[in-house]
Amino acid sequence: MTVIVAMDGPSGSGKSSTSKAIAKRAGWLYLDTGALYRAATWLAMRETIDDAQSLVAALEKYPIVFKTDPDNPITLCGGIDISQVIRTPEVTSAVSRVSAWPELRASLLLLQRRIIESAKNGIVVEGRDIGTVVAPQAQLKIWLQADINARAIRRDSEQREMKFDNGGVAKVADSLHDRDILDSTRIASPLKKADDALVVDSTNLTLAETIDYIWNILKQRSLIGLPRVVIIGRPNVGKSTLVNRIIGSREAIIEDTPGVTRDRVSYEAEWNGKNFVVVDTGGWEPTAEGIALKISDAAESAIVDADLVLFVVDAQVGQQSDDDALISVLRKSKKPIMLIANKVDSDKDELEAHSLWNLGLGEPHFISAAHGRGSGDLLDLIVAQLPEVGQSRMDDGYRRIAIVGRPNVGKSSLLNSFAGTTRALVDDAEGTTRDPIDELIDIGDKTWRFIDTAGIRRRAHQASGSDYYAALRTERAIENAEVVIMVLDASVPITEQDLRIISLVEESGKALVIGMNKWDLVDEERRLSLDKETDRNFDQV
The missing domain is CATH 3.40.50.300 (P-loop containing nucleotide triphosphate hydrolases)
Known part of the structure; x- marks a missing residue:
C-alpha cells in the first residue's frame, strides 16, 4: 500500500517544512505542488507569456521536473535549476494570478498525479487543493492553518534567510491576505478544506510540535509500518x-x-x-x-x-x-x-x-x-x-484481488482494462512486470484493490536472481489476497506451469477465478481442444 498524505492550507502555515520533515522521517517522497505553479509562473515571466494556452505550449518545450527527495527537493524547468529563483517576491506576487488559469491547472494536475503514482511506499503532497482535487484518495488529509500574524512572521523569516527584500512583516501580511482571497475565490480548484481533512492549527506550535502531532496521527491510523x-x-x-x-x-x-x-x-x-x-x-x-x-x-x-x-x-x-x-x-x-x-x-x-x-x-x-x-x-x-518505519503491511480496509499467471499471458493488460487506464506497463517481452502493482478500482458501489503480479516461471525455491524475488512477491500477493484471478492464454495449450500456479492458489485456500485471455486468437479448432483440456485438467478445481 502506498500511503498518501495530503497537506493543504494557506500560504505560510508551515506546510513545506512540516511536509518535508514527515516525508524524511517516514522514508517517503515529497511533492511541493506550489513549486510547480511557481515554476510555470517563472517561465511565463521569462517568456513574457500572458495567456494559459501559450504557457501550456511553452511547458512542452521547457518541461517542469520536480526531484522528490525531502532532504533536497529541486525544481527544474527546461533543465535549469530554478529552486531558488521561484521563491523571489516577484514570482510570489504573480503566482496566484497564473495558477488560477484552468488550462494550466489541468496540465500540472497530470504531472502531479504521475509523481504520486511513482511513489512505492509513501508520499507527502503539499499544496492548496491536494485533498479535494489532486489526491482525494489520500489516507490522511491535513488542513494546516495559522493566524495571519504567525504566517507573516514565518514567511518574512524565510525570505530574509534567502536575502530577499520583502518590505517587512506588515507588507508580507498584506500580501498573504491578498493571496488568500485570490486562492479561495478562483474558479479552478480553489483553496478549500476537504470535508474529511483534519484541522491542525500551528499558530502556537513549534515546528517540532507540529511534526510530532501529525506523526502521532499517522501512527494512530496505522499508516506507519512497524519494524x-x-x-x-x-x-x-x-x-x-x-x-x-x-x-x-x-x-x-x-x-x-x-x-x-x-x-x-x-x-x-x-x-x-x-x-x-x-x-x-x-x-x-x-x-x-x-x-x-x-x-x-x-x-x-x-x-x-x-x-x-x-x-x-x-x-x-x-x-x-x-x-x-x-x-x-x-x-x-x-x-x-x-x-x-x-x-x-x-x-x-x-x-x-x-x-x-x-x-x-x-x-x-x-x-x-x-x-x-x-x-x-x-x-x-x-x-x-530497527528503523522508525518498518515493513509491516498495513491493512487499508480494501478487499484484495491478485492477478496471477505465467509471463506474457496478459495480466497487466487485464489490470489496465479493469482500471480504464494504462496503470501497468505492457510489452510483448516476458517479465515486464517485476514488482506487484496495486490499483484501486471501483466495481459497483465498492472499491477493490487489484494486484498485478510478475509472471511465475517457477516456484521461488527453484528460481534465482530477479525471478527468485518476483516469485516470492507473487506468492506473498496470493497469501494476502481474498480472490485470485488466474489468467490463461487461451490461444495456446494449457501448460504444466499453469497447473502448478493453480495448485499454488488452491494450497493457499483462496477463492479462484480462471480467466481465459486472448480469446480473439482462438479459432474453432482451438476452442474444441481447449474444452477437452479444461475437462481433463480442471476437474479438481
Whole structure:
C-alpha cells in the first residue's frame, strides 16, 4: 500500500517544512505542488507569456521536473535549476494570478498525479487543493492553518534567510491576505478544506510540535509500518521459545519435536517504548520435501519483508552444514542479520559457542530463550537496530484481488482494462512486470484493490536472481489476497506451469477465478481442444 498524505492550507502555515520533515522521517517522497505553479509562473515571466494556452505550449518545450527527495527537493524547468529563483517576491506576487488559469491547472494536475503514482511506499503532497482535487484518495488529509500574524512572521523569516527584500512583516501580511482571497475565490480548484481533512492549527506550535502531532496521527491510523523482525533457523533450535521470550507471553506453540511451527505467525512486541512486529517461522531445511518444502518456502518469503533477521542457531549442537545453506539465502537477501546462539545456559556453554564466529555473520549473541539468560541485552540490541518505519503491511480496509499467471499471458493488460487506464506497463517481452502493482478500482458501489503480479516461471525455491524475488512477491500477493484471478492464454495449450500456479492458489485456500485471455486468437479448432483440456485438467478445481 502506498500511503498518501495530503497537506493543504494557506500560504505560510508551515506546510513545506512540516511536509518535508514527515516525508524524511517516514522514508517517503515529497511533492511541493506550489513549486510547480511557481515554476510555470517563472517561465511565463521569462517568456513574457500572458495567456494559459501559450504557457501550456511553452511547458512542452521547457518541461517542469520536480526531484522528490525531502532532504533536497529541486525544481527544474527546461533543465535549469530554478529552486531558488521561484521563491523571489516577484514570482510570489504573480503566482496566484497564473495558477488560477484552468488550462494550466489541468496540465500540472497530470504531472502531479504521475509523481504520486511513482511513489512505492509513501508520499507527502503539499499544496492548496491536494485533498479535494489532486489526491482525494489520500489516507490522511491535513488542513494546516495559522493566524495571519504567525504566517507573516514565518514567511518574512524565510525570505530574509534567502536575502530577499520583502518590505517587512506588515507588507508580507498584506500580501498573504491578498493571496488568500485570490486562492479561495478562483474558479479552478480553489483553496478549500476537504470535508474529511483534519484541522491542525500551528499558530502556537513549534515546528517540532507540529511534526510530532501529525506523526502521532499517522501512527494512530496505522499508516506507519512497524519494524519487522523475522526469526529464522533450522528446525528445533528454539525459534518459538525466543518469540515467547520477546513478546513476554506464551503465544507461540513450542515442543521438542521439530516442525511444530509451520506457518509464519506475527506478533506485536514492545521493548523500552519501541513497538515492532516479530515473525515466527517454521524450521528451514535446504533439502526439504512435501510439507517441509512449503515451510521452508514460507520462511524464505518472510525474509523479503524483514527489517531485521534473527538467525537462530542451537549452541548445544553447533555449526551444521544446513546452516551454511541458509546463510547463503540470507546473504542474497541483503537484509541486516543478527546471529543468535541459543541454549547457552552457562559460562562454559558461552565459551564453547564462540566457535560460531566461523559462520561469518559477525558476533554471536548468546542467550537462553528458555531461561531468559541474555534476553534483555538482546532486546536492547534489536531495538537499537530497527528503523522508525518498518515493513509491516498495513491493512487499508480494501478487499484484495491478485492477478496471477505465467509471463506474457496478459495480466497487466487485464489490470489496465479493469482500471480504464494504462496503470501497468505492457510489452510483448516476458517479465515486464517485476514488482506487484496495486490499483484501486471501483466495481459497483465498492472499491477493490487489484494486484498485478510478475509472471511465475517457477516456484521461488527453484528460481534465482530477479525471478527468485518476483516469485516470492507473487506468492506473498496470493497469501494476502481474498480472490485470485488466474489468467490463461487461451490461444495456446494449457501448460504444466499453469497447473502448478493453480495448485499454488488452491494450497493457499483462496477463492479462484480462471480467466481465459486472448480469446480473439482462438479459432474453432482451438476452442474444441481447449474444452477437452479444461475437462481433463480442471476437474479438481
